[in-house]
Amino acid sequence: MNALTIYGAPQSRAFRTLWMAKELGLDFKNEPLSPRSGETRKPEFLAINPNGHVPAIDDGGVRLCESMAINLYLARKHDKGLWPKNVADEGRAFMWSLWAITEAEAALLPVLINRFVRPGSDAEGEAKALPKIDAMLKILDQALAGKDYLLGGSFSVADLNVASVLSWAKLLKIDLKEVPKVDAWLGRCLGRPAAKVS
Ligand SMILES: N[C@@H](CCC(=O)N[C@@H](CS)C(=O)NCC(=O)O)C(=O)O
Incomplete structure (x- = not known):
């Protein structure tokens, strides 16, 4: 089972997070929800991100939205050379x-x-x-x-x-x-x- 799930289709702003996860070599699952399709307004997804926007992640219970914040978190957590040195x-x-x-x-x-x-x-x-x-x-x-x-x-x-x-x-x-x-x-x-x- 993947600890990290990334919500959002690659053609959406979730591209930003999928790129980061691939840079870090993470094992993750992608739920490719499409914006403006209604998928981002379903109760199951609103429980992950009440804003109804992708990307969002569930990282072993840590639920985050906002593409830039997610990427800063992942780069800091996995420290594989993408996180600043000072x-x-x-x-x-x-x-x-x-x-x-x-x-x-x-x-x-x-x-x-x-x-x-x-x-x-x-x-x-x-x-x-x-x-x-x-x-x-x-x-x-x-x-x-x-x-x-x-x-x-x-x-x-x-x-x-x-x-x-x-x-x-x-x-x-x-x-x-x-x-x-x-x-x-x-x-x-x-x-x-x-x-x-x-
Ligand atoms: N500031 C947010 C913006 C997220 C956002 O607006 N995402 C769009 C898709 S690219 C969305 O999910 N829209 C929801 C919808 O229209 O269903 C971020 O950078 O993550």
Whole structure:
């Protein structure tokens, strides 16, 4: 029996957690609930995550939601080289994980909705979001100056969390030529074997 169950289809934000579990080489079970299908509103799932959102995990009775928090927890618990080596870098990993949601995802989401989720539903939202995407990508590009990964020389939970959100930029075919360091870093991160989750 798997101690760890990950709820959420690989095409959803559960991709972030499935990638982390594969990086860590964990034995886990995936319940591939699809968002907007009604599966996330069933009482059995609401007992796991009352918000009705994926990803969520049940790790031997530890029930968590929020993709970034789950990944920080798993990387810390299993300490297989993805967890930062000092408290300053832990702070940076927390910062980048929150940044991934509040800056990167917030900028990308309106475009994802308008192009894929409800095509043509919010052209104005997309137009407002595009400059925010440019700004957020420039900040990330500057942060990557002189290093291969966000915390320095090696891939960490900070990279996985930010790159898993930035994978939407690839899906949306956002042009990354003005941000070459992001382009190369994202290629390195998403090219990892564990990032192929389906
Ligand atoms: N901030 C949350 C967002 C989770 C979320 O909104 N997930 C979507 C799927 S990608 C969802 O479960 N929606 C529920 C539904 O529409 O049924 C996280 O990062 O985990």
